[in-house]
Amino acid sequence: MNPERSAEGWRIIGVGSPVVGDDLGWAAIAALEEAGLNRCADLLSLDRPGPALLDYLQGRSRVILIDAMQAGLEPGSVRALSPEELIASAHPPSSHDLGLAETLALARALDCMPARIYVIGVETGPVLDGVARSVALGEVVRLIQPLLNGNGSGLETGTLDPGGTGSSQRGP
Numbered sequence: 001m002n003p004e005r006s007a008e009g010w011r012i013i014g015v016g017s018p019v020v021g022d023d024l025g026w027a028a029i030a031a032l033e034e035a036g037l038n039r040c041a042d043l044l045s046l047d048r049p050g051p052a053l054l055d056y057l058q059g060r061s062r063v064i065l066i067d068a069m070q071a072g073l074e075p076g077s078v079r080a081l082s083p084e085e086l087i088a089s090a091h092p093p094s095s096h097d098l099g100l101a102e103t104l105a106l107a108r109a110l111d112c113m114p115a116r117i118y119v120i121g122v123e124t125g126p127v128l129d130g131v132a133r134s135v136a137l138g139e140v141v142r143l144i145q146p147l148l149n150g151n152g153s154g155l156e157t158g159t160l161d162p163g164g165t166g167s168s169q170r171g172p
Contacts, residue, residue: 010041010148011060015067015100017047024068024122024136031137032144040148050098057107063114064144067100068124075125076132078139080155083108083117118155120144 012032014025026045033043044056057063071079083104090101098106100119107113120143122136143155 008061010062010064011056012037012041012043012064012066012144013053013056014043014045015049015053015065016045022048022068022124024124024128024133025066027133028066028120028122028137028140031141035141035145037141037145037148049103051103051106053100053103054107054110054112057114057117058112060114062116064118064120064147065100066120066122066140069121070125071121071123073123075123075128076136077123078136078143079121079123080143080157081119081121082157083113083119085157086119118147120155 012029014027014029016022016025018026029043029045032038032041037043046053046056049056069079073079086101087105087108090105091097091099104113104117104119120140122140128136147155
């Protein structure tokens with residue numbers, strides 16, 4: 001069995017919808033495929049999976065989740081978040097409308113959280129098109145590539161410079 005497709009290999013999931021504005025997770029998966037990273041990771045695009053995401057996390061040891069976000073940052077900003085940061089922003093539990101934060105909180109409660117899990121958010125907004133969108137997606141590829149090649153120990157959380165220089169600003 002190909003190790004990248006096994007439980008030990010990386011699974012990268014773009015979360016969102018093919019609807020413009022919520023398609024950044026899907027667009028990031030397409031950018032990773034274009035960069036050839038589908039040869040060393042299992043790449044998936046999921047349409048607002050809610051609790052069904054648990055099925056895609058189950059039995060995996062290394063997962064990266066990519067989603068559009070609205071955190072008040074400059075459109076196109078790329079932010080690496082720890083699962084804990086995202087879970088802290090979860091709404092009170094409800095069986096209706098489980099977003100990514102709530103689903104990760106559920107995964108933690110059910111003890112099915114992968115050993116290594118990273119979340120990458122791409123700030124969306126009305127001006128995120130053309131060059132800014134391309135730069136943001138390139139930054140996502142640049143962040144993930146070292147992890148897949150075994151050259152990175154993890155993603156440092158924080159907001160990354162949308163200009164592509166890789167400098168980060170620490171913060172929630």
